[in-house]
Amino acid sequence: MATLKLGSQTTTLDKTGEIMQNQPIPPFDKNTLEKMFASLIGKQQQIPPMxxxxxxxxxxxxxxxxxxxxxxxxxxxxxxxxxxxxxxEKDWIQFEVTCSKGTYIRTLGEEMAKKLHTVGHLTQLIRTRIGQYELQNAISIDALDSLTACIPIYQAVPFPYQKAPDALIPFIKDGKPLFYQSDAPLILWVNDQMRALAIYQKENENEYRCVRGFYDENCFHS
Structure with missing residues (x-):
């Protein structure tokens, strides 16, 4: 979520910078903004800010x-x-944006201002979601007083997990290659208690190799 202040441009494109210039703000309405938003949807080339x-x-x-x-x-x-x-209002816009990695919202705000025939800079920017994680489910540092509040690894990773049979666990702990039929490029192996054992990456058709082990029994795995 972001707030774009219209009529003034700063060196950093946000409120932390020094004002470089001021310009008049032509009148606009909701319909104008919705059309402008629609013109910005999709893939495009963006020059990163200095x-x-x-x-x-x-x-x-x-x-x-x-x-x-x-x-x-x-x-x-x-x-x-x-x-x-x-x-x-007549001199600011508040909006929500869903975008790809690497997008600079300050630059997007600058482009919005240009389309409204003026200049602008961000006065507020809040990341409300990244991937599957949302701000509304976040825990403050002060409230995080125990590891019981953490998300289990098998829920946190963006790829599937698989329970390892007891006979396979020693091989996983040793980081040995595994032959397993799956289309997944990455697999998290867990034990019966859902504790993470290792992450394996697909190398060939049915061959997976260990890229990260969690086999220290004194560590917190789940």
Whole structure:
């Protein structure tokens, strides 16, 4: 969820930067915003902002930006899956966006302002979801007083798990290759207590190799 302030542009494209310029804000309505949102849906090329952590020649872009050095950046393909209008006034827009990894919402806000024939910068940005994890289900650091609050590994990983027969567990603990018929590129092997044993990656048609083991019995596995 983000809030875009219209009429002023900052060096960082958010409220932490210094104001570079101010421009008038042409009047707009809900219909104008919905059409503008629709025009931004889909795959597109986006140039990362100078104030970002992308490295060029061993330095992060924001290190150059802080010295007033502008570096040419290559466009990156991103995808906007969905844009929803939450609220708006004559000089700000609040919206929700579902997008691909690597999308800069500050740059998206800048593009929105351009389409409204003005400039703008973000004053608020909240990540409400990443993959299957939602902010509404998050636990604060202060509230996290025990590992019982953690999500079990077999629920957290974005690939299937498989219970290992007792006879197979020693081979998994030793990280030995396994021959197993499956279409999954990755498999998490667990024991009868649903404790994680290891993650295996598919190498050939039916051959899997260990890429991460969890076989220290003193560790928390589940």
């Amino acid at each position: 104030y970002s952590a992308i490295k060029v020649n061993g330095k992060k872009l924001y290190e150059y930006a802080r010295k007033n050095i502008t570096i040419e950046r290559k466009p990156r393909e991103i995808e906007i899956y969905d844009l929803q209008l939450i609220d708006f």
